Amino acid sequence: MSEKRDHYEVLSVTRTCTKIEIDRAYRKLAIKYHPDSSKAEDAVERFKEASEAYDVLGDAEKRARYDQYGHAGMDGGAQFNDVEDIFEAFGEMFGGGMFGDLFGGRSRGGGRRRTRRGADVRCNITLTLDEAAKGVAKEVSYRRNVPCDTCDGDGAAPGSEPITCNTCGGRGQVIQSAGILRVQTACPHCGGAGKQISQPCGDCRGSGLQTERAELTVEIPAGIDDGMRVRVQGEGEASPDGGPPGDCYCFITVKPHELFRREGESLILKIPISYTQAALGAEIEVPTLDGPEPLRIDPGTQNGDVFTLVGKGVVNPRGGGPGDLLVQVFIEVPKKVSAEQEELLRKLAELDSESLLPHRKTFLEKVTTLFG
Numbered sequence: 001m002s003e004k005r006d007h008y009e010v011l012s013v014t015r016t017c018t019k020i021e022i023d024r025a026y027r028k029l030a031i032k033y034h035p036d037s038s039k040a041e042d043a044v045e046r047f048k049e050a051s052e053a054y055d056v057l058g059d060a061e062k063r064a065r066y067d068q069y070g071h072a073g074m075d076g077g078a079q080f081n082d083v084e085d086i087f088e089a090f091g092e093m094f095g096g097g098m099f100g101d102l103f104g105g106r107s108r109g110g111g112r113r114r115t116r117r118g119a120d121v122r123c124n125i126t127l128t129l130d131e132a133a134k135g136v137a138k139e140v141s142y143r144r145n146v147p148c149d150t151c152d153g154d155g156a157a158p159g160s161e162p163i164t165c166n167t168c169g170g171r172g173q174v175i176q177s178a179g180i181l182r183v184q185t186a187c188p189h190c191g192g193a194g195k196q197i198s199q200p201c202g203d204c205r206g207s208g209l210q211t212e213r214a215e216l217t218v219e220i221p222a223g224i225d226d227g228m229r230v231r232v233q234g235e236g237e238a239s240p241d242g243g244p245p246g247d248c249y250c251f252i253t254v255k256p257h258e259l260f261r262r263e264g265e266s267l268i269l270k271i272p273i274s275y276t277q278a279a280l281g282a283e284i285e286v287p288t289l290d291g292p293e294p295l296r297i298d299p300g301t302q303n304g305d306v307f308t309l310v311g312k313g314v315v316n317p318r319g320g321g322p323g324d325l326l327v328q329v330f331i332e333v334p335k336k337v338s339a340e341q342e343e344l345l346r347k348l349a350e351l352d353s354e355s356l357l358p359h360r361k362t363f364l365e366k367v368t369t370l371f372g
Contacts, residue, residue, distance in 0.1 A: 004071055005049070007052075007053035007056050007057050007066060008053075008057070010029075010049055010050055010053040011025040011026060011029065011050065011053050011054065011057065012025060013025050013057075015067070019058065019060075022054065022057050022058055023058065026050060026051075026053075026054040026058070029046070029047075029050040030047065030050060030051070032046075033046040033047040033050065034047065034184065035047060116239055116240060116241055116243050117239055117243050117244050117245075117246060118145075118236050118237040118238050118239040118240075118243065118244065118245040118246035119145075119236060119237040119246045120236045120237075120246040120247050120248070120249055121142055121144050121235075121236045121237060121246065121247075121248050121249070122142075122248075122249050122250075122251060123140045123141075123142045123248060123249075123250050123251070124250070124251050124253065125138050125140060125218065125220070125230075125250050125251070125252055125253070126253045126254075126255060127220065127224075127252060127253070127254050127255070128254070128255055128257075129254060129255070129256075129257040129260060129262065129289070130289055131220070132220070132223070132224050132225065132226075132252070132254045132314075133222065133223065133289050133314045133315075134222050134289070135219070135220055135221055135222035135223075135224075136220050137217050137218070137219050137220070138217070138218050138220055138250075139215065139216070139217055139218075140215070140216050140217075140218055140248075140250060141213055141214065141215045141216075142213070142214055142248070143211055143212070143213055143214070144211070144212065144214050144235075144236060144237045144238075144248075145209040145210065145211055145212075145237040145238055146209065146210060146211075146212050146237075146238050147208060147209065147210075147238050148201060148203055148204035148207070148208055148209055148210045149203075149210065150201050150202075150203040150204065150210075151201035151203070151204060151208060153208045153209070153238070153242075154197075154208055155197045155200060155201055155204065155206040155207060155208035156197050156198070156199060156200070156201060156206075157199040157200060157201050157202060158201075160197075160198060160199040162193075162195035162196060162197050162198070163195065163196055163197075163198050164194065164195060164196075165187055165189055165190035165193070165194055165195060165196045166189075166196075167187050167188070167189040167190065168187035168189070168190060168194060170194040170195070171187075171194060172186065172187055172190065172192040172193055172194035173185065173186060173187060173192065174186075174187050174188070191241075192241075193241060207240070208240060209237075209238060209240065214235065214248075216232060216235060216248065218230060218232060218250050220250075220252070221317045222314075222315050222317065223265070223314050223315040223316050223317035224252055224254075224317050225252070225254065225262070225264075225317075226252065226253060226254040227251075227252065227253075228252050228317070229249050229250060229251045229252060230249070230250040230252065231247050231248070231249055231250075232247060232248040232249075232250065233247050234247065235247065235248035236248050259287060260289070262314060264323065265313050265314050265315065265316050265320075265322065265323025265324075266313045266314075266323040266324055266325070266326055267288075267289070267312070267313045267314060267323070267324075267325045267326070268325075268326045268328065269286065269287070269325060269326070269327050269328070270328050270329075270330060271284075271286055271327055271328070271329055271330075272329070272330055272331075272332040273297060273301070273329050273330075273331060273332065274331070274332060275331055275333065277297055277301075278297070278300075278301045278302070278303070278329070278331050279299065279300065280299055281296070281297055281298055281299035281300075281301070282296075282297045283295075283296055283297070284297060286309070286325075286327055288309065288312045288325055289312070289314075290312065293309055293312065295307055295309065295327060297329065301329060303329070303330055303331045304328060304329070304330060305328070305329055306326050306327065306328045306329075307326075307327045307328075307329070308324050308325070308326055308327070309324060309325040309326075309327065310324050311323075311324065312324060312325035313325055
């Protein structure tokens with residue numbers, strides 16, 4: 001096998017085959033030349049050859065490049081140094097059912113098995129808008145499974161040792177037949193561990209795990225929003241068979257703010273102004289998350305106009321500068337006025353009737369045209 005064969009020839013598929021046909025062809029060869037079940041002298045090489053072909057043809061971009069340039073276009077492609085690399089790359093495509101344990105890690109007894117990752121855990125964190133915008137360190141506590149202190153996580157009572165499984169002889173795997181197909185699966189008696197516990201630990205009842213309350217300080221990044229989550233790697237539950245621990249996912253809830261409403265990186269603030277401020281203009285102070293800021297209201301400001309304070313919004317937690325604060329004004333009309341105010345307003349009303357404003361003039365012209 002010194003000369004590299006055509007990938008399509010290796011998988012015994014045509015150049016017009018579909019992705020489904022490629023997957024099916026690779027599964028067939030992977031089962032045929034699986035190193036733990038095949039007796040062929042060149043099983044490992046055939047297994048690696050089929051996997052390298054699948055790495056190229058199973059990826060649309062790589063396949064197009066291979067179709068155009070052949071092996072010369074695959075410089076830097078996947079090179080599987082050993083079978084473990086293949087299990088790591090493609091084991092998940094066989095997950096579940098009869099093929100669920102075809103690929104995996106090594107058991108203590110030397111057989112091949114899947115080492116399971118510990119379960120993830122969830123905790124909830126509630127923040128104020130100010131905490132979410134600026135970032136904060138939060139203390140969280142939750143319950144999780146960890147290795148049992150009494151038996152050091154192996155499930156056996158102190159003074160006893162796990163014994164070799166009689167069913168699989170310590171390999172953790174058994175060969176099962178389904179018609180003409182022979183596949184290797186996890187031993188049903190030891191669960192793929194290759195060992196059985198003769199005297200279970202009294203504290204964990206043979207599970208190798210015990211429950212503890214974990215307390216963590218979680219760093220919440222600035223700009224996080226409601227519904228997002230923070231992952232704390234390796235702080236989940238312990239693996240039941242020596243694999244890596246799971247993760248802790250902190251789900252974020254941001255409490256509504258009394259003044260601000262958030263939309264992405266922007267903050268929206270609705271603020272009331274008086275009729276005179278809108279008509280004559282004014283210098284006012286508006287609240288921001290960093291304290292009060294001056295804002296100039298232009299003369300002739302209309303109800304609903306929006307003013308922008310650049311950079312006074314919220315940063316994007318994935319990077320980038322802060323958003324803006326959008327200040328929307330609405331003109332507040334007093335429900336009661338004093339006698340002096342009423343007198344002044346009536347004088348103003350008389351002046352208004354003498355000089356129509358553009359919108360009112362246009363409206364009256366439309367009414368006149370409509371009703372003659």
